Amino acid sequence: MIYRTRLAPSPTGYLHLGHAYSALTAFDAAQAQGGAFVLRIEDIDHTRCRPQFEDVIYDDLAWLGITWEMPVLRQGEHISDYQEALERLKDMGVLYADHRTRKGQAEQALSAPQADDISSPQELSPAPAWRLSLEKAREWLGTRYDALTFSDQYFGPRMADPAVNGDVILGRKDIGVAYHLAVVIDDARQGITHIHRGTDLFDATHTQVLLQALLGLPTPVYAHHPLLLDDQGRRLAKRKGSKSLRDYRAEGLTSADIRALIVAAPKSDQP
Numbered sequence: 001m002i003y004r005t006r007l008a009p010s011p012t013g014y015l016h017l018g019h020a021y022s023a024l025t026a027f028d029a030a031q032a033q034g035g036a037f038v039l040r041i042e043d044i045d046h047t048r049c050r051p052q053f054e055d056v057i058y059d060d061l062a063w064l065g066i067t068w069e070m071p072v073l074r075q076g077e078h079i080s081d082y083q084e085a086l087e088r089l090k091d092m093g094v095l096y097a098d099h100r101t102r103k104g105q106a107e108q109a110l111s112a113p114q115a116d117d118i119s120s121p122q123e124l125s126p127a128p129a130w131r132l133s134l135e136k137a138r139e140w141l142g143t144r145y146d147a148l149t150f151s152d153q154y155f156g157p158r159m160a161d162p163a164v165n166g167d168v169i170l171g172r173k174d175i176g177v178a179y180h181l182a183v184v185i186d187d188a189r190q191g192i193t194h195i196h197r198g199t200d201l202f203d204a205t206h207t208q209v210l211l212q213a214l215l216g217l218p219t220p221v222y223a224h225h226p227l228l229l230d231d232q233g234r235r236l237a238k239r240k241g242s243k244s245l246r247d248y249r250a251e252g253l254t255s256a257d258i259r260a261l262i263v264a265a266p267k268s269d270q271p
Contacts, residue, residue: 001029002036002191002193003029004192004194006035006195007038007192008048009041010045012045012053013053018235020064021198021228022198023201024258026063031038032184039061040190041057041072042075042179044076044117060161060249063245073190082182086170093136094133095129095255130171131168132207132210149209153222154223162209165207179202183208185217188212193220194223195223197223198227200267226267226268228267235268244256245258
């Protein structure tokens with residue numbers, strides 16, 4: 001089996017040091033194993049993704065000394081494949097329609113359990129979101145549901161517990177298909193054998209392993225590496241304005257400097 005790993009950034013902002021950590025970790029692993037490093041642009045959220053950010057992703061990665069297999073897969077060019085998988089899950093009976101607006105869904109997620117009383121008014125939408133029913137998924141898989149596992153190179157063998165995330169949305173009204181479904185389709189399509197990513201996505205793995213089982217897709221080996229923290233102990237994030245790789249480039253730093261910053265940065269390794 002050829003070792004194949006990937007980086008899958010969303011062009012919603014400029015990459016920061018944490019992205020460089022994931023990219024270099026995956027690329028170095030592929031190089032060490034004589035394998036392939038794949039780049040995927042996860043641009044299905046057309047409400048937030050911007051072409052200018054995608055262009056800078058390529059520049060940043062090249063500056064880091066990273067090369068990747070061509071062509072680059074752009075999720076926006078494969079929407080029909082995700083829709084086909086969504087319809088398949090509907091036919092299996094493991095999805096259900098949620099007619100609440102996104103505001104209503106968010107408000108319920110923040111409410112106490114008793115707040116979901118049937119008498120409470122709900123703001124409804126004519127176009128539903130489609131949620132994965134854990135109850136129906138359990139019925140479909142039978143005894144396999146409680147035997148779902150994945151291997152993590154940092155945390156060891158794990159039992160998958162999809163209940164961690166509940167009945168996640170797989171089909172969204174605004175962008176069509178949600179992250180969890182698109183990512184498992186693409187990992188299988190690209191023959192990904194190992195996934196290097198931060199511990200912020202550790203919980204997502206539980207849902208993705210379930211989807212892999214439902215769709216008959218392989219489960220890669222995962223490696224959820226620690227997250228880099230800023231000077232105040234907060235995880236780096238685009239929305240928090242973390243210093244971008246583009247800024248480091250403008251200051252004249254080299255890829256060797258970035259590697260040194262990653263080694264020296266404080267880290268959190270909690271899944």
